[in-house]
Amino acid sequence: MKLGLIGLPMSGKTTIFNALTGANRPTDVAVPGKIDVQIAVVNVPDPYLEPLAEIFNPRKIVPAQIAYADIGGLxxxxxxxxxxxxxxxxLNQMDxxxxxxxxxxxxxxxxxDGSIDAQRDLDTLDTEFLLADMMVVERRIERLKEELSKGKDRAANTRELEQLERLQASLEAETPLRELGIPPAEQRALRGxxxxxxxxxLVLVNIGEEAQPTEAFVSVEGQHDRPLAIQGELEAEIAQLEPEEAADFMQEYGITESVRDRVIRASYDLLHIQTFFTVGDDEVRAWPHxxxxxxxxxxxxxxxxxQRGFIRAEIxxxxxLIELGGxxxxxxxxxxxxxxxxxxxxNNDVMTVKFNV
Ligand SMILES: Nc1nc2c(ncn2[C@@H]2O[C@H](COP(=O)(O)OP(=O)(O)OP(=O)(O)O)[C@@H](O)[C@H]2O)c(=O)[nH]1
Ligand SMILES: [Mg+2]
Incomplete structure (x- = not known):
């Protein structure tokens, strides 16, 4: 799973990327219009992995991971x-x-643009993505019409054309395709x-030093999915500290949960994923699915x-399992x-697969 941090120049992507991944990437280096990507993999914190490992004493403990990409240049x-x-x-590679x-x-x-206005900035990039999708749809529609005029694959091409024209209408009405409620099977067909x-x-609003949500944050609160408010620079500083120091610092600033934990949890929600475990002497492992x-x-x-040879699962x-001890x-x-x-x-099932191939 890979999530891309996007946003207008100087919004705080790299700062939040550093806070999230513990990286120490220099800020202010991206050139608008020139792509600049850095990826970091983050272990997903999990309350059950250690206790399970204590039971099985495995050679390896493998946490679930999420990759985050800091995408500069948009x-x-x-x-x-x-x-x-x-x-x-x-951008295609992002989930x-x-x-x-x-x-x-x-x-x-x-x-x-001379003023701070988070909603305006969000709309600016949203519009760019709508336009980008619209270009893809238009090109494909043109192509399909050409093929149809030559009488090629009439049934399949007509079906695709109708579907794309529906998507085009949505994009022209400035409705992102994710809001159309397209059924999963059809979404898979559109993956190409x-x-x-x-x-x-998910929207992350960088509220800076303000402990109270700023005007600009409040103005985006009505968004479809509730945004997260993040004190970018403060969180990036905390991520560089030793755990004990970080805890003191967080208490001082009234931060109850690190940005890493909050964003990872929100990422799971966003991607509709959860965790199962496999256990044994060899490894205890968390699997996002x-x-x-x-x-x-x-x-x-x-x-x-x-999957192919699946017979049954012990769950x-x-x-x-932790309570029972084995x-x-x-x-x-x-x-x-x-x-x-x-x-x-x-969520949090331990599974042993019985299979035969
Ligand atoms: N005061 C304040 N400054 C911040 C905060 N977060 C980021 N900055 C500053 O804002 C500038 C831009 O932050 P970056 O993290 O580089 O933003 P970016 O979106 O990665 O920018 P580009 O990569 O250039 O597109 C830097 O000088 C940061 O130090 C914050 O919470 N408070
Ligand atoms: Mg940057």
Whole structure:
């Protein structure tokens, strides 16, 4: 899973990336219009991984991970004529976006538009993404019409044309494709286009030093998904401290949860994912997987062989296993459940897959 930090120049993307990943990337270096990407992988904090490891004493403990990409260079006007190849390639690879907007006041950092207005800035980049998608749709529609005029693949091409014309109407009405409620199967069919406005997006408002949400933050609160308010620079400083010092610092500033924890949790919500565990002497491991996945689909997250040869799964919630102290103990008291292919995975299930290939 990979999420891209996007936003207008100087909104605080790199600052928040540093806070989130503990990186120490220099700020103020991106050139508007020139793509500049840095990726960091973050371990997902998990209350059950350590206690499970204590039971199994495995050679390896593998936490779930999320990659975050700091994507510099996006700016107003960038989509006129279509997004350039390098931008498209990078943005296509993202599973979703964290859209950073500036709400901090700082006279040393003049805003190119002369004032601080987070909603305006969000709209500016949203419009660029709408335009970028519109160009993709238009080009494809043109192409399909050409093919149809030659009488090629009439049925399939007509179906695709109708679908794309629906998407085009939505984009022209400035409605991002993610808001259309397109069913998952149809979304999968659209994957080849990598529509930017179809990808899930969460707004992060950089409120700077203000402990109280600023005007600019309040003005974006009505957004579709509730934005996160982040004190960018402060959080980036905290991320550089030793854990004990960081705790003192956070207490002093009334910060109850680090930006890393908050954003990771929000990322899970955004991507509709949850965790299951596999356990054993070899490794204890956390696996992110889509909420609603069946046991067989979840087995496929581990390895395609396990999905193909799936027979059944032994399941127990992680807290129960930790309390009981082991799989044998759990089996003894009848807490280790046998589940079939269609079982819907619950958050924090421990799964052992029985399979045959
Ligand atoms: N006062 C204040 N300044 C901040 C805060 N967050 C970021 N800045 C400053 O704002 C400037 C831009 O921050 P960056 O993190 O470089 O922003 P960016 O979005 O990565 O910018 P580009 O990569 O140039 O597009 C830097 O000088 C930061 O130090 C904040 O919370 N408060
Ligand atoms: Mg930057």
């Amino acid at each position: 700016a107003k006007g960038i989509s006129s004529g279509g997004l350039s190849g390098p931008f498209r390639n990078e 979703g976006f964290l859209h950073v907007a500036r709400a901090f006041e700082d006279s040393n950092i003049p805003h190119p 286009y990598s529509f930017l406005t179809l990808k899930p997006k 889509p909420i609603g996945a069946t046991a067989q689909e979840a087995a496929g997250v581990i390895h395609s062989d396990l 127990i919630p992680a807290p129960d 799989l044998a103990e759990a089996r003894q008291v009848g807490k280790l459940r046998q589940e079939g292919k269609e079982y819907i995975m619950q």
